[in-house]
Amino acid sequence: MVNGRNVERRTILKAAGATAATLGLAATTACGGDGGTSADGTVTIRYAWWGAEDRAERINKTIALFEKKYPKIKVKTDFQPYLDFWKKFNTQASGGNPPDVFQNAIGFLRKYDAKNVLLDLSEQVKAGNLRMDGFRAGLEKFGEIDGKLLGVPVGSNSMALVIDKPVYTKAGVKPEMGWTWDDFDAAMRKIRDKAGRAGDSGMYGVMYLYDLYLRQNGKAFFTEEGLGFTESDLSDWWTKAQKGVEDGRYADAKKVAQIKPKSAVTGELAGGEFTWDNFTVRYTAEGKSEYALAPIPTTDGKKTGQYLGSLMLSASKRTQHPKEVAQFIDFMVHEPEVAKIMGYDRGVPATQAQYDAYKPTDEVNKAIAAYEESLVEAGVLEPITPHPNGADICESAFLRIAEELALGKRSVDEAVKQFFTESKTALGS
Numbered sequence: 001m002v003n004g005r006n007v008e009r010r011t012i013l014k015a016a017g018a019t020a021a022t023l024g025l026a027a028t029t030a031c032g033g034d035g036g037t038s039a040d041g042t043v044t045i046r047y048a049w050w051g052a053e054d055r056a057e058r059i060n061k062t063i064a065l066f067e068k069k070y071p072k073i074k075v076k077t078d079f080q081p082y083l084d085f086w087k088k089f090n091t092q093a094s095g096g097n098p099p100d101v102f103q104n105a106i107g108f109l110r111k112y113d114a115k116n117v118l119l120d121l122s123e124q125v126k127a128g129n130l131r132m133d134g135f136r137a138g139l140e141k142f143g144e145i146d147g148k149l150l151g152v153p154v155g156s157n158s159m160a161l162v163i164d165k166p167v168y169t170k171a172g173v174k175p176e177m178g179w180t181w182d183d184f185d186a187a188m189r190k191i192r193d194k195a196g197r198a199g200d201s202g203m204y205g206v207m208y209l210y211d212l213y214l215r216q217n218g219k220a221f222f223t224e225e226g227l228g229f230t231e232s233d234l235s236d237w238w239t240k241a242q243k244g245v246e247d248g249r250y251a252d253a254k255k256v257a258q259i260k261p262k263s264a265v266t267g268e269l270a271g272g273e274f275t276w277d278n279f280t281v282r283y284t285a286e287g288k289s290e291y292a293l294a295p296i297p298t299t300d301g302k303k304t305g306q307y308l309g310s311l312m313l314s315a316s317k318r319t320q321h322p323k324e325v326a327q328f329i330d331f332m333v334h335e336p337e338v339a340k341i342m343g344y345d346r347g348v349p350a351t352q353a354q355y356d357a358y359k360p361t362d363e364v365n366k367a368i369a370a371y372e373e374s375l376v377e378a379g380v381l382e383p384i385t386p387h388p389n390g391a392d393i394c395e396s397a398f399l400r401i402a403e404e405l406a407l408g409k410r411s412v413d414e415a416v417k418q419f420f421t422e423s424k425t426a427l428g429s
Contacts, residue, residue: 041072043324048078049103050085055345062338066331073324093117096318101325104314109143109150110389112314119315120148124326131330136308137376139350142384143312151312152329155278155347158306158375159208161294162280163272164265164287167195168294171271175294177378181213184297188249191271201264201273202250204241205402207395208309209274211385212296213237215305220385226427227394228385231416238405238412245406253406262286276309277371278347281364291364293371306375307384311346348372393426 038044049059056079063075078099080088085103092098098117112118124130132140135153143151161175168174171194173187188199203209211221220228244250251270259267266287272294283291296304313332315325332338336357339349344365349355360366375381397419405415423429 042074043072043321044074044076045100045319045321045324045328046076046078047101047328048080048085048089048099050082051079051103051345052081055079058342058345061341062332062335065335065337065341066328069331070324070327073328075328098316098318100319100321101313101315101328103154104151104312106142106151106309106312106384107387107391107395109145109314110387111392113145113148113150114389117317118148118150119317119319119322119325120150121152121315121326121329122149124322125149127323127326129323129326129330131334134334134351134353136348136350136352136355137372137381138383139308139310142308142310143314145386151314152333153310153312153350154333155342155344155350156308156310156372157276157278157347158308158372158381159212159274159296160277160280160371161272161274161296162265162283163292163294164268165290165292167191167197167271167289171195175297177295177374177380178301179295179297180301181297181299185249188244188271192248195271197268198251198264198270199249199272200244200251201256201270202241202245202253202406203274204238204253204406205399206274207398207402208276209296210237212305213299215382215385216299216303222385222387222391222394224386224388226388226429227420227423231420234419235412235416238402238415242405242412253403254408257407265291277368278344280368281344284364293367295374302380304375304380305382306380307382308372308375309347309384310350344368388427390423390426390428394423397422397426 047063049055060077063077067074079085089098089102093112093115109118121130125132130152132149132152136156139153139156142153143149163175168191171187171190173190175187191197191199207221214220214229214233219233222228241250245252251264255269256264256267259269263273263283263286264270265273266283277293280291280293296306298304313329315322315329319325333351334353336353339354339358342349343358344360348369349358360369401410401415401419404410405412410418
């Protein structure tokens with residue numbers, strides 16, 4: 001899953017598997033995603049993902065384990081930074097030559113299913129080549145779209161509020177599960193007044209936080225057909241964000257831009273910010289304070305609107321080796337040794353077997369695991385909002401336009417109108 005600043009962070013964070021490093025390993029060029037079959041019956045499949053060198057090193061180790069267990073299946077790899085990955089994938093898919101198996105995200109499932117790119121893995125489940133049991137917290141349903149299994153989760157994450165603990169302590173703020181947006185606003189003022197910095201980095205472009213806010217109020221960012229909110233809804237959200245900057249509760253986006261690649265939190269401009277829980281490691285590596293995860297504020301003191309997101313593995317409909325691809329996916333999501341190698345690089349492991357196999361020893365990853373466990377125990381998790389075909393384009397537009405608004409290049413009215421104009425085009429509505 002991708003949101004505003006987090007697209008950029010995935011070009012920065014090794015722990016999130018997303019720096020701007022580029023290392024492409026040559027992929028095969030056989031037609032239809034078929035890596036070929038040798039004379040001795042050895043099959044070659046192509047596997048592509050986005051990420052950085054650190055993720056590549058880990059994945060290559062897991063591939064070595066897979067090839068040891070399945071000596072008749074060889075895996076050729078290719079990886080790129082996030083944006084470059086999708087540019088290359090689009091070209092391959094348009095040319096009828098996508099990789100046999102690849103990393104995927106919820107916003108792309110309907111898009112590539114509509115383009116006849118994705119393999120429905122349900123038949124491989126029925127054939128016994130892929131197991132869909134043993135997943136945590138309902139994640140086995142995450143890649144199901146319109147009755148088809150188009151992706152299998154490899155890890156989970158959820159939105160959280162990352163805080164600078166000493167700043168919150170100084171301000172006398174203690175966020176707890178069930179706190180409201182009114183409580184949050186009061187906390188931001190306390191941090192501003194007592195700690196001498198903005199309470200939050202600002203919420204203009206955090207699309208997935210806005211989705212949670214909408215879900216708390218009976219709506220959603222996406223429905224199966226399109227957008228699940230109105231121009232008036234978005235105008236209210238962006239107006240509140242703007243007022244928060246004006247009164248010092250939220251950081252000035254221009255100042256935040258000046259300290260990049262540091263975040264507003266580690267750059268000591270804000271006391272916290274909303275992001276994905278597994279990005280927490282970024283703050284500890286980058287800053288000099290102590291950071292922690294806090295709950296999402298609520299509208300009614302109960303409903304957070306949260307769900308577990310996930311990266312997934314999907315397969316090409318054109319692969320000539322569906323059985324071998326299914327066996328590869330099965331190994332990557334169930335094999336305990338894979339979890340020990342990958343850690344939380346792609347989020348908290350999706351299956352219970354892998355979750356139990358990897359026990360983090362550092363405080364940051366322990367906190368991530370504890371945070372997700374707290375969500376399960378609190379019973380706040382819901383199914384993820386469906387994403388329609390064109391969702392990825394809407395998301396990119398939201399991030400870009402929100403940034404223009406934050407930097408003063410557009411008014412709220414102009415920004416809202418531009419977003420809905422671009423979204424209607426993307427969604428064909």
